[in-house]
Amino acid sequence: MEFCSIASGSSGNCIFVGGEEDAILIDAGISGKKVEEGLFKIDRSPRDLKGIMVTHEHSDHIKGLGVLARRYGLPIYATPGTIRAMKEMGSLGKVDDALFQEIHADVPFEIGELLIKPFRISHDAAEPVAYRVEKGEKAVAVCTDLGYYDDYTVEHLKGLSSVLLESNHDINMLQVGSYPYYLKQRILGKRGHLSNENAGRLLCEILHDGLKSIFLGHLSRENNYEELAFETVCAEITMGEVPYKPSDFPIMVAKRDVPTRMVTV
Numbered sequence: 001m002e003f004c005s006i007a008s009g010s011s012g013n014c015i016f017v018g019g020e021e022d023a024i025l026i027d028a029g030i031s032g033k034k035v036e037e038g039l040f041k042i043d044r045s046p047r048d049l050k051g052i053m054v055t056h057e058h059s060d061h062i063k064g065l066g067v068l069a070r071r072y073g074l075p076i077y078a079t080p081g082t083i084r085a086m087k088e089m090g091s092l093g094k095v096d097d098a099l100f101q102e103i104h105a106d107v108p109f110e111i112g113e114l115l116i117k118p119f120r121i122s123h124d125a126a127e128p129v130a131y132r133v134e135k136g137e138k139a140v141a142v143c144t145d146l147g148y149y150d151d152y153t154v155e156h157l158k159g160l161s162s163v164l165l166e167s168n169h170d171i172n173m174l175q176v177g178s179y180p181y182y183l184k185q186r187i188l189g190k191r192g193h194l195s196n197e198n199a200g201r202l203l204c205e206i207l208h209d210g211l212k213s214i215f216l217g218h219l220s221r222e223n224n225y226e227e228l229a230f231e232t233v234c235a236e237i238t239m240g241e242v243p244y245k246p247s248d249f250p251i252m253v254a255k256r257d258v259p260t261r262m263v264t265v
Contacts, residue, residue: 001018001140001161001265002017002019002262002265003017003164004016004260004262004263005215005217006039006259007030007255007258008144008164008217008256009218009219009220009255010168010218010221010222011221012063012256013060013144014026014038015142017133017140017142019135020113021112022111023050024049024051024111024114025049025051026052026055026131027142028052028061028065029058029059029060029063030063031064032067041259046068046071046074051076051111052065052074052075052076052077053077053078053103054076054077054078054082055129055131055144056123056125057086057089057125061145066091067093069099070093074099077101077103077109079104079105079118081126082127082128083100083102085125103118105120106120114135115133115134115135117131117156119131119156121145122190123192123193124192132157138161138265140164141160141163141164142164144166144168144217145166145193146166147189148198154202154205154206157206159210160210160211161210161211162211162212162213162214162265163206163213163214165203165214165215166199167199167217167224168193168194168196168199168218169187169195169219169223171188171195174223177222178222179222193218193220199236203237211249212263212265213265214251216230217253229253230251233251234246
């Protein structure tokens with residue numbers, strides 16, 4: 001199974017997951033043209049895709065969704081609440097209703113050789129989910145846009161071969177930054193985003209010998225930067241009660257507009 005971030009950040013998110021025969025995207029929050037260009041950069045084509053998994057309806061997750069669905073006839077998999085919210089927003093343009101496929105948290109489904117397991121996240125959206133994707137004994141997950149994590153979250157992230165985890169903001173940068181008070185409270189709240197510190201703490205809960213790669217994603221443009229996210233997460237691992245050091249794992253920051261290297265698990 002192959003795993004690659006085409007784009008990840010507050011300005012747009014799009015993740016590729018593929019097996020030998022079947023491939024999907026998790027979100028399409030950049031323009032359709034940029035998704036196509038990103039796929040070509042990793043030697044893939046939109047025609048390789050069997051569908052797009054949508055985490056939630058915010059624009060940085062669905063910006064190119066309508067274009068791609070229409071152009072390539074791609075099924076759109078999302079929860080009923082997310083589908084309803086996207087249709088009410090009208091930002092997708094005209095999309096054939098037959099392309100919308102309802103999925104539900106904690107109800108696994110298959111797309112070819114891929115077993116997809118949506119699970120609930122806490123975010124200020126209609127009915128958001130994160131995704132765990134399995135093929136045989138291998139598993140990857142994309143878990144962003146969550147204000148907090150709990151035992152339920154941890155359970156869905158155990159035993160992974162690779163993970164893309166939100167490391168959205170530095171708390172101090174956010175608190176002293178230029179955002180209005182209500183927006184700061186939203187981001188820091190239980191339906192907001194995961195800080196660098198909490199990303200590191202969550203990682204400590206799921207580290208194991210079989211975890212081959214870690215991507216830190218969905219970084220805020222205004223309230224974070226790559227080196228700070230990386231160093232903070234590494235510090236949490238170092239201070240955590242775990243039998244690992246940060247150097248035991250390849251930890252990479254997913255770029256805003258450049259694909260990461262392809263990971264094969």
